[in-house]
Amino acid sequence: MTDNVEVDNPYKHSQLAQQSELAADFRQAEIQFKAAVRAADSLPLAEYKLHFQSNLAQEHVIKHAAENFDSDQKVPSLESVESAYHELIALPFLTRIQLAGFYARHEAIPEAKDACDDAFRIGLDPLVRGNRSIYAMFQRSGDLQRHLADILGPDCVEKVFNATFDKLDVNKDGFVDADELKRAQLDISIGADAQQVIRYLLHNYLDVEKASNDEFGMEISGITKADVHNYESNSASRWKRMKKKP
Secondary structure, three states: OOOOOOOOOHHHHHHHHHHHHHOOOHHHHHHHHHHHHHHHHHOOHHHHHHHHHOOHHHHHHHHHHHHOOOOOOOOOOHHHHHHHHHHHHHHHHHHHHHHHHHHHHOOOHHHHHHHHHHHHHHOOOHHHOOOHHHHHHHHHHHHHHHHHHHHHOOOOHHHHHHHHHHHHOOOOOOOEOHHHHHHHOOOOOOOHHHHHHHHHHHHOHHHHHOOOOOOOOOOOOOEOHHHHHHHHHOHHHHOOOOOOOO
16 A cells, blocks of 8 residues: 555644644644645545455454464554544545634634635545544534634625615614524524524624714614624724735
């Protein structure tokens, strides 16, 4: 199995990335996390899957165990070999989620969302979906993707909010408060795009509410169309981005 081919090691880059991040060298950490993604994409995954599915790996473990039956040498179990193959096959997905997590930790939310979306475009190979730990990571990654989407919101926030405003403003006072937004989440007549905008506004509620000076005294009555307009006008500059792309 690729005995004579030098394969770049994603684990090496991932370890270097984590060390750089701990040392607060975030530029180098980003470079290494991205190198881990490229290395994972370059792995001969088709060959790994063929090797695993042909039971050659399992036969090797059994043979190795028999040869070392009377020795103190530690022999890997079939379960550990299977888990190692599953992780190798899942690395294109897992390394992208690692990169997304790095960006999210440092508030580079747009880059985090892009990396997360890229991971889900790659997806998990059906061969590894039965691995509980990897599938649990897949599900947590879905939570991360949804959370990032709620933070960033869709591209059409103002348009959708304005179109849905009359339905959201239940008491017709010209404001949409947090209770009205929460109530709207249970309204099945409100479509998916509007529901995404609602989650986005709830996540950023206090900042959106004070985005325009449209109340007497404290800004506590709720969100107006002017609030959303002003908040979205500054959206491009709101999020931190890495200074350079490796």
